[in-house]
Amino acid sequence: MSKVPHRNVKWKYWNEPEPSWYERVFVFEVVRGLSITMGVFARNMWKWVTGRKGALTAYYPEEVRADYSPNNRGRHVLTQRPDGSPQCVACNLCATVCPAFCIEIVAKADFADPAHPKSPARFEIDYSRCIFCGFCVEACPEDAIRMAKEVPALPGFDRHAMWGRIDMLKGWQPAHDPKKPYPPKPAAERAP
């Protein structure tokens, strides 16, 4: 018959606390803890009462966090030609590379415009699925999709409001961008 180990063995742990009598009384330490929490409360409350912000959290979406990186991958932007049509040629590369399968493109053809015969009839991003990885921006051969710094206005009461449709996504006019003049200069005039 195996011997059952005695139940009242006092294990000595390597980090066994050794409280002094002052800590064992417990009341003083409770008072110290309360003074810490109540002190923080009083400090923050004084800030609120005197019209300042007494919290570290940002009030999303009404407040914008100040520490967003300038390279933050936020809202998608579909670039436009000067006539307002999207620069997208509906090649479906972004939809193919998207790991979250959140881009849906329906193409339409306009053979009267031989330079841009194919364009999107619908270009939709499901923001309830998007993971903001930026692969669509990398994949695009036409620089038709970019990501802006600010985050999309997602909060709402309806899941269907989280679809970014083409009129919401279109937001960049090349006519106002000095870095990319349009129409592009002829090759002869470009810097070597």
Next chain:
Amino acid sequence: MIASLLVHGLYMLYAVGFLLGFATIFTWVERKQSAVMSDRIGANRAYIRIPYTQIKLVAWGLFHGLADGAKMILKENFTPATYDRFCYHLAPWLTAVPVLLVFAVVPFGGPIQPGLLFGGAMQGFFGDARYPMQIAQMDAGVLVVLAVSGIGILGTMLAGWSSNNKFSMLGGARAASQMISYELAMGLALIAMVVSFGTLDLDVMVQWQRQHVWGIFVQPLGFLLFLTAAIAENKRVPFDLPECESELVAGYFTEYTSMKMGLFFLSEFIEIVVISALLVTLFFGGYAVPFLGPEGFVFPGGGTWHLPHGLVVVLQVLCFWIKVFIAGCFQIGIRWTLPRFRFDQLMDLGWKGLLPLATLNLVITAFVVWWLT
């Protein structure tokens, strides 16, 4: 007879309104105080829109209590597949009703004399009768507090047992052992108060404190013991082992939904109000405003400031509100400060810490009172 019935009916309505109102406010306090303590903003999305306008009243999130109530009433009333039907439905009431009943013996204002408040026909109707602001004027006030709050244990035990769920079962067992252990310490602390005041009636205790000093200066150790035991009775942090979320889902009310769960939730907050009221009554002079007698202020230097009877009553009720609010905020502050006990630590504190101290306190009090008289 009719006048007395009328007055006490009004007292009951006031008491229920007072308890529920303060319980709702304390849910808000719990959210906002914890938020401000941890550098957050806290719940502030619920609003009431003024009809036909776009003006939304947010009021610092005060309406979240109303939104919670509406949510709980409208939720599906889900019951487990197998459960003890009778006990399951009885348990929330057994928890919530005793908490409300305790307030029956707590005085929430000075004696009111309706004949002085109103003139004309009302004066003839009421005569010169005086009614203390207390639903039940009993000689056994403190005993009623102990007896009725002991019934609450049955509710938690029944809830844990009848749900047919192991988490509930464990929570119920924990609640039973914890509450019974701490009831002893609470009872002994209260008996020490009874010995030093020489009465069981809470209203007489308030009168005693008005004439002498606040109870906390008479019984500082008794105050600490009563506060600790009362928070343990209420099963709040750091004594929330019966319902600890990390181990037991929600403890003894895991299987309760909608307003049945809401009753458990509400009874916890009503109990905060009741404990605050008891603390105020026993240790902080109750409704008594310093230097305020039935005729107005009487300052120790000899100056007097005569006040009408109605104003005196209103001042005393307001004083009680303010004291209860501060005591409740203090209890909630304790919740956001201390971590939870382990169960053996809890039992050690109850049986090896509080119970001997309460006994010692009682013995010393008895000897001092015997020596003084």
